[in-house]
Amino acid sequence: MVLPAEQVAFNEAGGRVLAEDVYSDVNMPPFNKSAMDGYACRKEDLGQWLEMLEIIPAGKPPKFEIKPGQCSKIMTGAAVPAGADVVFMVEQSEVNAGKQVRFTGAKTNSNICLLGEDVKTGDLVLKTGTVLKAQHMAMLASVGCVSPSVYRKPSVGIISTGSELVEPNVFPQASQIRNSNGHQMRMQAASCHCAVNYYGIVPDDEDLTRDAIKKSVDENDLTLISGGVSVGDFDYVPAIIEQLGFEILFNKIAVKPGKHTTFAFNGNKYIIGLPGNPVSSFIQFEIFAKPFLRQLMGYSAPEVNLPLPLATDYQRRKADREEFIPVKINDQNEVETIRYHGSAHIHAYHEAFGFMVIPEGTSSIPKGTTVYVRPL
Known part of the structure; x- marks a missing residue:
């Protein structure tokens, strides 16, 4: 599904996705x-x-x-x-x-x-599905397209579940941790040019969790939930999603990190439940939620995966899932892995250029092998 189109003022069009082709009304240059x-x-x-x-x-x-x-x-x-x-x-x-x-x-x-050597009157200059960056805004300005038609921004509700969570301004007491997931996802959704609504922390209470999810789905196109989607005694989210009339398409995927990821829909409303570990939620947003949001916005460009040589040998103990590992690029344009302790180690990503993809069934990669890196 793609969201409906709307016309916006020129100065508000940056980062939006064109919903129509744009043609030039002038020659460029307009004279010799x-x-x-x-x-x-x-x-x-x-x-x-x-x-x-x-x-x-x-x-x-x-x-x-x-x-x-x-x-x-x-x-x-x-x-x-x-x-x-x-x-x-x-x-x-x-x-x-x-x-x-x-x-x-x-x-x-x-x-x-020469007159018209760059663009002639009537030429197609921007295609439907183009994300409007600085160079595209220059083209819109050049052809006088001051009220472009763009796809509507998805509205995204952010919910963090877990009685152990406190907000960043609170010093955590025994058995508490600060809520990094909610603000991480809030920034990730905002970087996709979505309209973001943050609903804060919901404790592990079934009624409170249901109320928060219902409020978000009533007010947003997509609800992002971190935590509560696994198989623990207090993981209420999957059952609540079904009670609210949503169909769960899947609740597990064969990847690492982020095995317990849930996707559900009810008409034109969507829910993505992400694991509570911060790296899992971060990566699953990048590989799943972001492409889904771009689809809603009519975004047509493919994801970028850079083929680069591995700087050193890489080994892993289990190869039963596709895995995503944080990496940086050295001065020789080689891929170096970053020290990484697992799905709770979000600090590993603070200096990451991106993450490399290790296919299912691959347990070792020799130095010099071409690997594929998705930039962040």
């Missing part, structure tokens, strides 16, 4: 334009003393047509006068008494950007 500061003349007159007619600044039309034996001084970006087919640089010129100019170089390019 000088590529540098110099003198506009006829090619056959290069090397001769030329009468200078005028100085042409950018933004002002030329007053005179160039005829044999004539030139005009011209600034970068200014319109080239009729009759001229070359602009030679100021650095390759000699001026005689301020009235005559001669080209002194051995050769020169035309140094003229």
Whole structure:
């Protein structure tokens, strides 16, 4: 499913996904334009003393047509006068008494950007599914698309479950830990240009958990829940999801970390339940929740996986699941693994460039082998 489209103001379009093709309403350049500061003349007159007619600044039309034996001084970006087919640089010129100019170089390019050589009126300049970055905003501005049609932002509700959790401003007491998952997921969802609603910590209480999930699904397209999705005595989330009318498509996946990941839907409402360990929730957001959100937004670009050589031998004890390992890139563009203690060790990711993917069934990878790294 892709969310409906809406028109937004130009200044609010950054990071959004285009819901329509965009065509140019002008030629680019819109006139023959000088590529540098110099003198506009006829090619056959290069090397001769030329009468200078005028100085042409950018933004002002030329007053005179160039005829044999004539030139005009011209600034970068200014319109080239009729009759001229070359602009030679100021650095390759000699001026005689301020009235005559001669080209002194051995050769020169035309140094003229021709009308419509970049884009012609009616050309397709941006396609549906494009995420609007700085370079795309420049193109929208160039073609006067000031109210682009984009897909609606998904609204995402964030819930952290667990009686052991306290917020970051609280010093944890015995058996307590600070809630890193909720704020990690909040930032991850915000970086996808979603509208994020944070519902805080819900203790391990079935009624409170149900109330929090119901509130989130009523108010959001997607609800992200960390914790409570495994098989412990206080893992209420899967049962509550079904009580609320959602169909669970899966609640386990053969990956590490993040085995206990749940996906459910009810019409156009979705729930992704992530494990409580911070690395598990972080990675499962990257490999599952983020692509799903991008699908809702009509995002068409594929995920990037970089093929790079491994710097040292790598070994693991179990190969029963696909695994994701934090890595950095050294000065030789080789992949180095980062010391990593498992799914609770979120500190391992603070200096990670990305994570490499180890396929199921692979227990060892020799140095120099090409591995695939997904950047973060």
